[in-house]
Amino acid sequence: MVKEKPASARDYADYLCKLFGTAEDGDFRVSRGVTFQITGDCTLRCSYCYENHKSCQSMTLETGKKIIDYILDLYEKDDGNFICKKTKGIVLDFIGGEPLLQAELIEKICDYFIAECWRKHIPIAPFSRISFATNGQLWFTPEAQHLFRKYHDMMSVTVSIDGVKELHDAFRVDKNGIGSFDTAYRAFQDGKKYGWYNSKMTFVPGSIQYIMPSIKMMVAEGCEVINCNFAYEPNYTRDDAAQIYSELRNLSNWLIETRCFSYISILEADIGTPNDPADDRNYCGGTGNMLAFAPDGKAYPCIRYAPISIGEEKASKVCFGDCHNGLYSTEQQRKVKEELDSITLTSQSTDECIHCPVARGCGWCSGYNYELYGTANKRYTGICYAHKARVLSACYYQNKRCLEIGDVEPKKIYLPQKEAEEIIGAELSEELFSLEKKAEEKEERIRGDSGR
Ligand code: SF4
Ligand code: SF4
Incomplete structure (x- = not known):
């Protein structure tokens, strides 16, 4: 599992x-x-x-x-x-x-x-x-x-x-x-x-091509918990997002092929849903x-x-x-x-971020906001493309894993298909949405069988 x-x-x-x-x-x-x-x-x-x-x-x-x-x-x-x-x-x-x-x-x-x-x-x-x-x-x-x-x-x-x-x-x-x-x-x-197997890797636009070999290295070192993320400060472009998706898609295939059970935070299952309107907390502790x-x-x-x-x-x-x-x-x-x-999530965010379909897990650093804008109550969003690519990759990983190993649940893609296409291209987007559909169908079949 x-x-x-x-x-x-x-x-x-x-x-x-x-x-x-x-x-x-x-x-x-x-x-x-x-x-x-x-x-x-x-x-x-x-x-x-x-x-x-x-x-x-x-x-x-x-x-x-x-x-x-x-x-x-x-x-x-x-x-x-x-x-x-x-x-x-x-x-x-x-x-x-x-x-x-x-x-x-x-x-x-x-x-x-x-x-x-x-x-x-x-x-x-x-x-x-x-x-x-x-x-x-x-x-x-x-x-x-x-x-x-x-x-x-x-x-x-x-x-x-x-x-x-x-x-x-x-x-x-x-x-x-x-x-x-x-x-x-x-x-x-x-x-x-x-027992200090802790790792925390932070990636930036110039290091995207190292994500897969670096995570493979930490898995080989015996790390069961691999915390890795993107730095908040850079301004990621659409090209960066396409590269992130390609790297994380390859990584996902490798994790599934090798039946790797490590927890990889960058491919976490619970990111990429809309904000919960009942939870308006500022998740950055620096406030x-x-x-x-x-x-x-x-x-x-x-x-x-x-x-x-x-x-x-x-x-x-x-x-x-x-x-x-x-x-x-x-x-x-x-x-x-x-x-x-x-400061709350909504007080510092634009409407686009408040109503973003994949907002969950999209982070910020209040200290950096203060350094940049002179107020911690205004959110810098240079991470936007990196987060969306990460969410699409997590959907790819979870749905493919659900189909091939069956130890995770299907993951719904909240980003509209048109927007996904703009980031990863029509072919990969088609593949991604078809995986989502197949994983959901599999889940329904299992539910149907166990209900009989
Ligand atoms: S404090 Fe800065 S320069 Fe020193 S090890 Fe940490 S990141 Fe590197
Ligand atoms: S992905 Fe972009 S629009 Fe959505 S919450 Fe993050 S910065 Fe805002």
Whole structure:
């Protein structure tokens, strides 16, 4: 049976909501993410990195402790909407630059968090997680190894591998322009002993031709959950969409031929339906669901709004305060928070997106919207063609799999055939819609047989 979105592929917040039965009422206070940007520096110079304002500034342990104090105070006061006594666990997310430049600091902040939870009788440590993504270049340093040995049971670590070596080395280079794949790959192999098979690949127009070999590589590595997606920032063209469909169609054929049961997020079954009018939430967490602290202790909605990403001037307008003097203590800080909290799917979207027949799963980044337009309440839609091609590919995969293996249900194509034709051409569109019809007929036959 092909893997449904398994627990390990879910957001940890989503997982805790399900565990504590608050998923239906959308109460995400059960689990909150707090980001510690512990350094502004990095060992690599990846060409697509959105952090365009790196520095050598690092967080001090004193600041890290203040942030923990702030979080635990929120819990004890129990009068806010972010962390309160309904909170069962926190994801302590460490980010850089490269977080392992400060492995010792991560360890000390975690030590302090656990000791303070214990001392104050705050029962959230057992359900809390330590999480980060690393480029793997400092994996084997004594500090990093010490951290892994001590906390691996409560850690979720992703070594960022973009895909096959040729692709990875084209983008992820060091200061001298040398590719970083070999070191990252060794780190990834070593992380497997802790069960860290996590992968997250992000594709852009220049890397579409690597999607299939990269996913095949991760399947061969034993990854059962392969998270991969398209970057939000580029403006994808119709030609990109045709190429995406061709690549994902070939990948689908290979997955079916080899009877592969891995979960591949890019071909997920539940994307590509219209918006649910009853659910108007803003799915990007960067509008009030998270908090990110910069090395100096200043707080932002997420790292995408922090100075390392968008520069000091723009970031200062969305700063919530700091861990030394308090958050939301000025009129301006409260106003920013209120504005971000009020953003919904419809408030930021055009009519075309609100009524789009395949809207579900079409994402955005509120931080990038803010960087681009000066407001997070206006959605950038450069991903449109990539999303539509992804939806058509998911329909191809699910319907073909339904017919040939029979372990998934038919998937309805919500995009009008004429529009599909414009993207993938008449012949492939004909094939796609005929697969949908055959898969539905098969399903009806099965239903008829079992009803007899
Ligand atoms: S490793 Fe990460 S932070 Fe460093 S340059 Fe690459 S994408 Fe940016
Ligand atoms: S960006 Fe395009 S695919 Fe996404 S919701 Fe808007 S119209 Fe639909």
